[in-house]
Amino acid sequence: MTYVVTESCIKCKYMDCVEVCPVDCFYEGDNMLVIHPDECIDCGVCEPECPAEAILPDTDQVATKWAELNRDYATKWPNITRKKDAPADADEFKGVEGKFDKFFSDKPGEGT
Numbered sequence: 001m002t003y004v005v006t007e008s009c010i011k012c013k014y015m016d017c018v019e020v021c022p023v024d025c026f027y028e029g030d031n032m033l034v035i036h037p038d039e040c041i042d043c044g045v046c047e048p049e050c051p052a053e054a055i056l057p058d059t060d061q062v063a064t065k066w067a068e069l070n071r072d073y074a075t076k077w078p079n080i081t082r083k084k085d086a087p088a089d090a091d092e093f094k095g096v097e098g099k100f101d102k103f104f105s106d107k108p109g110e111g112t
Contacts, residue, residue, distance in 0.1 A: 002037040003046060004063045004070045007100045008054035009033055011093035012086065017046035017055060019083040028080040028109030029073060031087075036074035037067065052094050078111025 005017075009032040017033070018026045025039035026046075035046075037058070047055045056063035093099065 001042050002040040002058050002067075003035050003042065003044065003055050004037070004058050004066045005032065005034050006054050006056055006063060006066045008052040008095075009050075010099040011096070011103050012052040012054065012090045014051045014086045014090060015080070015083045016049040016051060018080050020045045020049050024079060024081045025074075026080050027074045027077040028111050029077050030105040030107035030109055031103060032105075033080065033109075034070040034073045034077065037071050039074075073106070076106075077108040080109065080112050082112045084112075 011031050013032055015033065022043060022045070023039055023041050025036045025041075026033050027036060035055070044057070047057075056066075058064065058067045093103075
């Protein structure tokens with residue numbers, strides 16, 4: 001089992017998860033984070049830290065379709081090891097449905 005970041009992260013990108021990750025397996029895109037599944041040690045400390053509830057175990061039915069996206073973009077985006085400020089409008093996008101089709105960006109973030 002590993003953990004994956006789902007659609008709920010898009011445009012929220014709170015990064016509380018980055019702060020608690022003991023192995024630095026998060027990668028930063030322009031408007032979301034992903035977890036590298038080969039680096040995740042399945043500790044689960046990130047899951048309860050996410051205000052958007054965007055992190056799920058890959059055994060969760062919702063997470064299944066996000067596992068490949070996490071794997072793919074973790075090899076393209078820069079590693080992030082320090083929490084940054086969430087976007088100013090993050091709370092406005094919390095809980096919004098259909099964010100992948102409307103807002104997903106494949107551009108990399110800045111990393112750390």
